[in-house]
Amino acid sequence: MSGRRAARTTSAARLVVIRLVVLLTAVLGTDYVAWRWLDSVNWHAWWIAVPLVVAETYSLVDSLLFGLAMWRLKERGEPPPAPEGLTVDVLVTTYNEPLDLVLSTARAAREIRYPHRTWILDDGGRPDLRAAAEAEGIGVITRSEDWEGMPRHAKAGNLNNALMTLEGEFLLILDADQVPAAGILDRTLGYFTDERLALVQTPQYFVNVPATDPLGSQAPLFYGPIQQGKDGWNAAFFCGSNAVLRREALMQLGVSRYVTEVELGVHRALRTARSVLRSARRRLGTGDAQLRAALDGVGEALDAARRQLRGGAALFDVTFAFQQRVDAIRAGLVSADVESMRADLEAIHELERASGGDGGLAVVDDTLLDQLGHRQWSPLGAIESVEALVRAVDVDRAGEAQPLMPLATISVTEDMATCMRLHALGWRTVYHDEILARGLAPEDVATMLTQRLRWAQGTVQVMLRENPLVQRGLSLPQRLMYFATMWSYLSGFAAIVYFAAPVIYLVSGVLPVQSFSLQFFVRLVPFLVVNQLLFLLVANGRPTWRGQQYSLALFPTWIRSVTSAVGNVWFGRSLDFAVTPKTRSGAGTRPWHLVRPQLWTMGLLLVAAVVGVVRVAVGAAHPLGTLVNLCWVVFDLAVLGVIIPAVRYDGFEPPHRTPTHEGAR
Numbered sequence: 001m002s003g004r005r006a007a008r009t010t011s012a013a014r015l016v017v018i019r020l021v022v023l024l025t026a027v028l029g030t031d032y033v034a035w036r037w038l039d040s041v042n043w044h045a046w047w048i049a050v051p052l053v054v055a056e057t058y059s060l061v062d063s064l065l066f067g068l069a070m071w072r073l074k075e076r077g078e079p080p081p082a083p084e085g086l087t088v089d090v091l092v093t094t095y096n097e098p099l100d101l102v103l104s105t106a107r108a109a110r111e112i113r114y115p116h117r118t119w120i121l122d123d124g125g126r127p128d129l130r131a132a133a134e135a136e137g138i139g140v141i142t143r144s145e146d147w148e149g150m151p152r153h154a155k156a157g158n159l160n161n162a163l164m165t166l167e168g169e170f171l172l173i174l175d176a177d178q179v180p181a182a183g184i185l186d187r188t189l190g191y192f193t194d195e196r197l198a199l200v201q202t203p204q205y206f207v208n209v210p211a212t213d214p215l216g217s218q219a220p221l222f223y224g225p226i227q228q229g230k231d232g233w234n235a236a237f238f239c240g241s242n243a244v245l246r247r248e249a250l251m252q253l254g255v256s257r258y259v260t261e262v263e264l265g266v267h268r269a270l271r272t273a274r275s276v277l278r279s280a281r282r283r284l285g286t287g288d289a290q291l292r293a294a295l296d297g298v299g300e301a302l303d304a305a306r307r308q309l310r311g312g313a314a315l316f317d318v319t320f321a322f323q324q325r326v327d328a329i330r331a332g333l334v335s336a337d338v339e340s341m342r343a344d345l346e347a348i349h350e351l352e353r354a355s356g357g358d359g360g361l362a363v364v365d366d367t368l369l370d371q372l373g374h375r376q377w378s379p380l381g382a383i384e385s386v387e388a389l390v391r392a393v394d395v396d397r398a399g400e401a402q403p404l405m406p407l408a409t410i411s412v413t414e415d416m417a418t419c420m421r422l423h424a425l426g427w428r429t430v431y432h433d434e435i436l437a438r439g440l441a442p443e444d445v446a447t448m449l450t451q452r453l454r455w456a457q458g459t460v461q462v463m464l465r466e467n468p469l470v471q472r473g474l475s476l477p478q479r480l481m482y483f484a485t486m487w488s489y490l491s492g493f494a495a496i497v498y499f500a501a502p503v504i505y506l507v508s509g510v511l512p513v514q515s516f517s518l519q520f521f522v523r524l525v526p527f528l529v530v531n532q533l534l535f536l537l538v539a540n541g542r543p544t545w546r547g548q549q550y551s552l553a554l555f556p557t558w559i560r561s562v563t564s565a566v567g568n569v570w571f572g573r574s575l576d577f578a579v580t581p582k583t584r585s586g587a588g589t590r591p592w593h594l595v596r597p598q599l600w601t602m603g604l605l606l607v608a609a610v611v612g613v614v615r616v617a618v619g620a621a622h623p624l625g626t627l628v629n630l631c632w633v634v635f636d637l638a639v640l641g642v643i644i645p646a647v648r649y650d651g652f653e654p655p656h657r658t659p660t661h662e663g664a665r
Contacts (some may be wrong), residue, residue: 015073021534022067028527029060035523038285040513047609049394049512052501055494062491063531065484068477070538072232073225076640079432080190088116089168093155093241094176095123099132101440102176106138109174114185117168123158141165149402151494155240156414159407163254168247172305175241178204178439188244191430198249198427199419201227202242202434206441208654213543214645215448216550217441220542221535227431229538235481236418236431241439249427254406254417256425263315294329301325409464412575413458416465420482424473443651444589445643448556452550456489456561457568457575491551492558499555499636500603504611507619516624549642595643602640 036218042049091108099533102120119139122129128138141162143152155158159173170192174180181187188200203223207217230236238245249358305322309315388567408417419429442448468474468482476478504510567573590598609630615621 017539018070018073018534018537021530022070024532025067025527025534026064027062028523030529032523032527033057033060035519036513040515040520042512043512045510045512048497048501048504050496050511052512057498058494062484065480065487066226066229067534068228068480069226069484069535071234073229073538074232074431075228076231076430076432079187079434080193082114082186082189083193086114086170086189086192087168088114088170088172088189088244089160089166090116090172090174090180091121091162092116092119092174092176093121093123093158094129095155095158097176099126102129103132103136103138105176105179106133107136108179108182109172109487110138111182112172112180112185113182114189116185117228119162121158121162121167123152132159147401150399151409152401153405153409154412154414156405156407156409156418157401159414160254160402160405160409163247163250163406164402164404164474166247171247171250172242173243173245173246174437175439176239177187178437180242180437181435182227183437185244187434187436188432191432192244194428196426196428197430198246198422199236199238199429199431200244200432201236201239202432202436203227203237204242205435205438208443208652209441212645212651213546214642215442215445216546216642217448217643219420219542219547221539221547223541224352224433224542225538228433230481231429231431233477233481234428235423235478236429237482237485238415238429240413240415242437246427248424249425250406250418251404253421253425254404256406257406257408257421259315266315266319267309294332297329297624298326301329330476356637392445408462411458411461416459416482416485417462420466420468420471420474421601423478425473426473432462444649445646446594448646449554453557453561456558457565459486459489460562460565461467462486462574464557488551490562492555492562495552495555496559498552498632499605502636503604503608503630505625505629506608506615506621506633509615509625511625516622518626537570546642549639552639553598553642590647592647595647598640598643602637603634605636605640640658 004062029295036053036056041053090112092102092106092109102122106118112118117139120129120133121141123143125142128140133140143158143161144164147157147161151157163171170189172180172185172188184202188202191197191200204219205223206217209217227236299320305318306322308318333570406418407414408421409415423429442451462482463486466480470485471479476481501512505512535548564573564575601648612621612626612630616623616626
């Protein structure tokens, strides 16, 4: 099956049909939402009418972004042959996964046909894993001592640590459970004849998933049309595993980010320096002229540094000269203070001698005075501000284990931000739609929710810290392709409105639209039908319903991801990172409490349906309005119903996981 997928290319006729449906969807959707805002909002019930039309607007934007991706759907077909002589490091990342699982993946990685070196990146530092791996000729890399007491940055830190020790031109990155096919490098390295190509991403496929896929693990819509659509705009992105990356691109990114972050830090420090100096002068008042002159000297050094930076001078030269000048000013003040102390001691010595003493009290070794002159201290609080300025423009990243961090550390997931930065530097990426590694999906709903929450949190963190819409270097389509993925995780808020609207109407008769007129149905129904037609067309036989279910059914997870990421990025609250377990958690139990919000929602929908029918029977509700909302209740229950088999799921015994090259095709 996957081999046929890899060999298939998008025909010109199929692409024309897709584009026609995209255009039709955009026209119908825009017409419907515009009409909703202008002519149909029930302003007397604004408290539900406005949230509903806002939710519909959100869904329209989501649909338009999806359509934009499908506009350039790219099915690449057969890959170019892999050139000979490339040097490759295959990296198996692990933290606390079972040893037999890690070793199984590493053994398959060792057997990859293309010449390479295999490494286990053990972030847990387990001696038994090292011994077992090295006995089988597999290298092991653990964190260096530089990481002790420093931020670890989870998987990104593990990979960044390894990058400083490896020398291969290319890196194949695998999660601990992703067993690679022997031909994975033969099927991906050929793309790198394009010297500006940084990444080839392949799908993530899971062998322990039944055909019903109750946890929605396979993601055929994402690892298919969505990534292929992004690929058409040169925006296919890194998904953390089953990907080959060019080392040169990562190292260039690491250097570029280091320079950029240091420059930003210096500019911020220099912008705030004036206020620090003003504060120091206010504290000093009209006092010591020498200290005022010292602060003026720092101000002149500050002005000179800013002029040099605007003129394009080297950052290191500017900051070094600034620090040297401030150090000289500080040393002069301390020396003056020491000279004053020397004079005081000499006066005491004279008094001692005049009174008949031997002057021993005033005997101070000149070496000690020299040491005092070189101490990093100041006699007055004003000089502490000078020292703060020096520290502020220090280019040494003392708070990190290593100055270069090629893989992004701004979120709990390293992949999207890293790839977005590579695109901003002008690198290209490829999505190769062929299953070349087979892994293990979560085996229970608790593990699945942990995984989805982490993915969503990481994506929202990137949106808040480096919104692609304002990132320099990205083309407009690239910005929109990244933003589309981030935008999708806001669906939890829209889902609440969609669930609430029929409940409110069926129970109270409050209608968020002015009426269920013919215009309403003429505009809404064609849009919904054509939108689903687009999904069916681009899926080309892939099942997409499960993904659509989970996009709404996991609304509590999506909402939590947004609120927790906002708390982390804007308010500094901790955001716990959890490695997705590869075994069941709490086997034999039914964790219904994990889906309590969905169960309550289903209950409310059922109660509202009964109440609505009763209200029609007694003549208290309009039959047409009730029928329409009962249809929405049925749809909502069909969407939310996926959580029932998810909680009841007891896992699936996978077949043999080690794929051959032919099997992977």
